[in-house]
Amino acid sequence: MKILICDDEYTNLEILKKYITEYTAAHCIKADIYATASSKDVFESSTSYDLAFLDIQMPDIDGISVAKELKNRNQKIVIFFVTAFDEYQDEAMDLHAFRFFEKPFDAERLYASLDKALQYIDETYIDLFLYNSGEDKKILVDDIMYIRRENRKIILHTKDGNEYITRRNLNEWMEELPNTFFYLVHKSFLVNLHYITKNSYSIIVLDNTIQIPVASRKQVDFHKYWFQYLKRR
Incomplete structure (x- = not known):
């Protein structure tokens, strides 16, 4: 921010x-x-x-x-x-x-x-433009569930099940997205906290279906952040 x-x-x-x-x-x-x-x-x-x-x-x-x-x-x-x-x-x-x-x-x-x-x-909803198959697509930030790194690809997942390969790397997405509710829980996963339905110390679940690991070195800081986030909701 x-x-x-x-x-x-x-x-x-x-x-x-x-x-x-x-x-x-x-x-x-x-x-x-x-x-x-x-x-x-x-x-x-x-x-x-x-x-x-x-x-x-x-x-x-x-x-x-x-x-x-x-x-x-x-x-x-x-x-x-x-x-x-x-x-x-x-x-x-x-x-x-x-x-x-x-x-x-x-x-x-x-x-x-x-x-x-x-x-x-x-x-607040913020409009972003994504690169997918040679075209720009306009989506809402709050529709983004998580972004993951897979080898050299950065893939954005939305709540309606769509996936988009993006030009930005994870660091660029961290700068672009509001850090009041997006958090890098793992070097390969940037998640939207609005979609977390279950949170254990090492695993979070998005929308009751998607399991994402929390890196061991990030667990303490993330859980502090998570409790602060819950207080604001």
Whole structure:
């Protein structure tokens, strides 16, 4: 998950980064957190984010303009605005802002909002394009049950029983798919946790039928992640 924090006040920037770092660590979420005081740098880059905290009033480019640009890159992005100015809220609501925060930050409200944001991300459908037999096919991320490596092939399995040989390797799929509910349980298996119907220490079962091994060196970390996932459901 890629998270952006953009605030021209360094003290607030560091406090917010600290809170979010602690939250993602406690929930076993792998997150790349980019904190910057320069809205211009964010606006001029091409990076796409899953979640963003934006100060509305900034000297170079205001947070509303940055949010519009980030929405162009990823329509599913969750945006939090940091502001004490009511005059901006109508325009911010047009961008479907997830929450507003005033300074100084209330840690408990922040954590509760992050819980809601992760639930939203988990439930969001994202369109992907797969390469299969010389054609592109559009599917929904939530339809993906698991992805497996077989020799040099990477095969994607969907809930309706279809299989697609993809151009991406497993590392690329890990970057592409939301790590709030996809987990690499084995060097050859990336699974969608939504489909797990049985979970023992070394084996998971998807949709009551498909058995997938959990690598021994991943078992402890995966089960911590699994329990955190269950708490969010």
